[in-house]
Amino acid sequence: MTDLRWRIVVHALDRTGPPMLAASLLRWARREHPGDTVDVVAFRGGELIDEFVRWAPTTVVLDPSEEWDARAPKASRLRVVQERCAVLPAVDVTLLVSVAASQALAVLPVTPAPVVTWAVEQGDDLHWIDDRIGLRERTTRWLAGSAGTLDALRSRLGDNAEIVVCREFVDRAERRSADERARCRLALGAGPDDLLVVGAGIGTARKGVDLFLELALRTQRHPDGRHVRLAWLGGERDDLYWRVRAETERLGLQHVRWFGNVSDVTPWLDAADVFAQTARLDAFPLVCLTAAMLGTPIVAFRGTGGVEEMLGDAFVGAPYPDVSGLAELVLSVLDGPAERQRVGAAQREAVSDRFSTAAAAPAIRGELASVVVDASGAVEGARR
């Protein structure tokens, strides 16, 4: 296959889904396609910057927390950041990882090179498509990270829009040692005999951080008498996180911890007996993919995004917004090691061969190469 010059554009370098996905793709590309030239443009920075610069030249467009109105940026500031991007090398194709990355389009040099937009969001997060910042016009090919995102894209772009489904992926997660798992459990407040339920995500209503608290109210103790401990990872940058935390205090709940960010969720997910996905809407949650790869059973709401699509027949969940139903399922999965192992193994089998980076990333590069071929064909045709 011909070497490609391509650019990955992300909305930020924080520990949210799209940058994590982009990081997996970048690492894979550097390993599997060393002849490719890849650079990264991040509209905003974040804690993953070290990881990105390790693998590719990385340009961060805005300064930390800089205010920016993508529809009407301040002219003087726009010139500065455009100059910052003017020195970027020419590429054959640009890949936007998430539609939120389209905020960077206004500052990137306009070139004839095609743009591929890989939408990995659902719901209101797709508003950038309609925001008149040039995303529709500049996108040559649309990719959808899940079937749910495909439907959401169709509803915005029209039924005739050509969209290819390329599902999201994570690196194959390795299980941690029993000692490390025990230390993580201890840090989260769970002793050896306790049952540990973990949730994770930014602290927004969409991620259901408030519903995790409601779940905690209904799962204080397993019917067999054992204590259930719950812990939420991430989210402390969001207002709702602190409101929910204050609510926990008001209710006097001591079996739930609001643990904040961790640099790598893998050991924490591995330490959990159940991962509770309480999101109201999550297109194809990478944290669930990671948990499934580790064999940690996942319990989630039905009809709230891509977890059902991800796990297929191995999905365990209650219809949204049945928190009591979700709590019953959590407790039933917690019934004993055999049940947890059964559910976890089925879910691991459902994802590991389909949604690992090694299995799924080639499709993305394939789409990029195909778009480049199509574009050069079109140029040739125009010349003739």
Add this chain to the structure above:
Amino acid sequence: MATPSLLVVTNSYDERASTKALRLVTDSLRAEHGADVTVLLLRRHVSEPVRTATATFLGRPATWPGARVVDDLRRWIPAAVAERLGAGGLAHRLRGLRLRWWIRRAAPDAVLLDDGLGHRVIEHLRRKPVLIVRLNEEEPPLGSLESEVTEVADLVVAAVGIEPRRLAGHRARATPVLYEHRFRELGTMPSLARTDTRESTRTRLGLPLDAVVVSGWGGDGWLDGPDLFVRTLWALHDRHGLEAHGIWFGSQQPEEVRRLTDEAQRCGLGDRYHLAPYEGIGLAPGDATCADVVVLPTRDALLREHLLAPIVCGLTIVTFDAADLDDPAVVSAADLDIDELASLAASALKEDRVERSRAALADVDVDRWTGRLLSAVTQFRR
């Protein structure tokens, strides 16, 4: 027996709900029962040089006709005298003299002392009238001192929702307690209880006439629990088979509207969820009558006075324990327990709304209440 005469002593004509309620009580005693009522205010709240007490309610000046302001004496002391004798001390003595004179001239059958004033007034009561002590929801600064002074009270008027601790001493002495609701100028409220206004309200708000309607309100997207309200509607359908419509009087900010509409869609409510503007102080009386039950999934304490309109309409208010309300019209579920909230709402829908309305009106109708107060006073005079 003639209608007893009353002397009401309060601190000032301020803007507190308790003061406003007391004003309504005195008006009702005079107008509805023909009682001779004297009102003494220990100090002026606003400083206009007029003899009649005034205060501002909802941005408009209001008067309390016939009320006398004892502390007006302070401004009558000539500057030279005040400088020589000390204005504070002289005013205090003059105030005491004036207070004693007015009290003796009124020669009331009963004295109603507003919360916290007993220690300042009781020494001036020579003849022994029926002594009524009024305890408000907000404890006054000298509340602990007050408990000793008012040990001799014949009757306690206590605000609904008062801390039980404040009544403990009176309870121990078996002093009768008459509970007082936060009376308001009821205005059109009694007519709201009639079912024929419901049709026009529902039409105006775009609600179906023949469906069960649940209402709720609140301007805070977190504390007032508008999303919990949506999920309660879901639970009413899922657990109880009720295709209820819900109307939330809340913020009209586009983001908040979108958030709640999306939540309603996720919960499969379709067109059964409605949003209307919230005016800011409870539910507007004109809107209260649209519903069959009120659901307030609050994460914070509620003010009872904000619930008056739906109570008068005979609606049950279903809320969480966090609301911290003790009222016959209010039922509470454990905090954040949507299933229990929906269960309580479903049960409330089976009750007789007209009968509840009648009972509620008896509580909030100030004329009926003052009738009960006068008969209690009459009993003590015997």
